[in-house]
Amino acid sequence: MGCVLGAIADDFTGATDLASLLARSGMPVSLRIGVPKTPPDDAAPLDVVALKIRTSPVDEARAQSLAALGWLRTAGATRFFWKYCSTFDSTPEGNIGPVAEALMTALGADQTVYCPAFPENGRTVFMGNLFVGRLPLAESPMKDHPLTPMKDSNLMRLLASQVKGRTGLVDRLTVASGAEALHSELQQLKDAGVSHVVVDAVSNDDLLIIAEACRDHVLLTGGSALAMPLPALYHADGLLPQTVMAQRARPTLAPQAIVLSGSCSDMTNRQVAAYIAAGRPAYRLDPLTLVRNGPGAALDWIAAQDLAKAPLIYATADPETVRRTQADLGPVVAGEIVEKALAACATAARDKGAGRFVVAGGETSGAVTQALDVDRLDIGPEIAPGVPWCFCHTGERPAALALKSGNFGTEGFFADALARLEEA
Numbered sequence: 001m002g003c004v005l006g007a008i009a010d011d012f013t014g015a016t017d018l019a020s021l022l023a024r025s026g027m028p029v030s031l032r033i034g035v036p037k038t039p040p041d042d043a044a045p046l047d048v049v050a051l052k053i054r055t056s057p058v059d060e061a062r063a064q065s066l067a068a069l070g071w072l073r074t075a076g077a078t079r080f081f082w083k084y085c086s087t088f089d090s091t092p093e094g095n096i097g098p099v100a101e102a103l104m105t106a107l108g109a110d111q112t113v114y115c116p117a118f119p120e121n122g123r124t125v126f127m128g129n130l131f132v133g134r135l136p137l138a139e140s141p142m143k144d145h146p147l148t149p150m151k152d153s154n155l156m157r158l159l160a161s162q163v164k165g166r167t168g169l170v171d172r173l174t175v176a177s178g179a180e181a182l183h184s185e186l187q188q189l190k191d192a193g194v195s196h197v198v199v200d201a202v203s204n205d206d207l208l209i210i211a212e213a214c215r216d217h218v219l220l221t222g223g224s225a226l227a228m229p230l231p232a233l234y235h236a237d238g239l240l241p242q243t244v245m246a247q248r249a250r251p252t253l254a255p256q257a258i259v260l261s262g263s264c265s266d267m268t269n270r271q272v273a274a275y276i277a278a279g280r281p282a283y284r285l286d287p288l289t290l291v292r293n294g295p296g297a298a299l300d301w302i303a304a305q306d307l308a309k310a311p312l313i314y315a316t317a318d319p320e321t322v323r324r325t326q327a328d329l330g331p332v333v334a335g336e337i338v339e340k341a342l343a344a345c346a347t348a349a350r351d352k353g354a355g356r357f358v359v360a361g362g363e364t365s366g367a368v369t370q371a372l373d374v375d376r377l378d379i380g381p382e383i384a385p386g387v388p389w390c391f392c393h394t395g396e397r398p399a400a401l402a403l404k405s406g407n408f409g410t411e412g413f414f415a416d417a418l419a420r421l422e423e424a
């Protein structure tokens, strides 16, 4: 069978997050890195295209997502999901809103919903405001994000600066009244000309109600948790046969491993500190040194390491250090120089025999995955909510990649991920 639900993710950790939550349904999920160059003759019922467009210029983000849409439509998809970050990471211009509008126009949809809530990871939406744990988004560590600092917690305001159409809200009181009440409020908003509707959710039960109410929408947008109930609903609607995920044999992996961290999130800072405190070999990349001398010293360090000890290379730094670096280099140059260096470290580790890669950060994962020439990933066991091991071939050899969203996982994540692979 062809594809039923086609999803487009704005970064690579977001794509593996979404793929792992869809895979909980037991139905086959495929993850493509970039828009595939070949026709979709091997599409899975649930197919996810990972793009690296979170901070791209708006026109480029629109063009890439429309190309992904075209491929997914050719694959047979009749339902579509636009996946962005559960912390709504975006700039004042986009790309959440502009991509949603471009997809709506292409699909002839005059309304869509926005729900980044991911309760298992502490992201909830109440009265249109996004919370990270107990903090409003703009008071959470996301205010210091190196590329997309989030300075407002109100999703309608954030969205209004990104879209041309009218924005509105369906609040938790309506969601709690059930799918029918939500459906009819969405209809009233549509009649009033509201195209972009933020919908509150504080629990998985709320997300199930939203998915039920919107199961006939051609386009949904949100975090991975909103997509989680869709396979079962589409199955109930006769769109998706209950095919059990074909358990592909797990590839035999070289034991050598590397951990690459370019995320500067609060949780990644704690994960890096915990890994170093446990006595693992570690090398810190300094963006200012990279500008002057390139990544040569880091590559020499990798050459001298025993990769069976899973060494860590990290640019992860606290907000004050990041601010100082950005004051010298600018956020874009600082980000790119680190991404390029970590990508070079990944290929050096692969060439030295590494078959296991733990990567922290969405942009970082994009740079690393592209450098390793990965074009498709199979979804393996989930290490933490939204972070699965993924299997692929890099060149001649199979490899396992864990692409960790900045704030996901607990402090012991890096070591836990490697241990989980042993058990899987």
Ligand SMILES: Nc1ncnc2c1ncn2[C@@H]1O[C@H](COP(=O)(O)OP(=O)(O)OP(=O)(O)O)[C@@H](O)[C@H]1O
Binding pocket: 011, 013, 014, 145, 146, 147, 262, 263, 264, 265, 268, 287, 315, 316, 317, 321, 322, 325, 326, 334, 335, 336, 337, 338, 339, 360, 361, 362, 363, 364, 365, 404, 405, 406, 407
């Ligand atoms: N020391 C540093 N100074 C400035 N920028 C840095 C530094 N270290 C990393 N960066 C850049 O910060 C950005 C971090 O973004 P990335 O998407 O990788 O992590 P994240 O946003 O925490 O993860 P996610 O998007 O999955 O939540 C990257 O572009 C990275 O190159």
Ligand SMILES: O=C(O)[C@@H](O)C(=O)CO
Binding pocket: 011, 013, 014, 015, 017, 018, 084, 085, 086, 087, 118, 223, 224, 362, 386, 405, 406
């Ligand atoms: O939704 C999330 O928080 C993640 O999947 C993500 O997109 C991080 O980049």
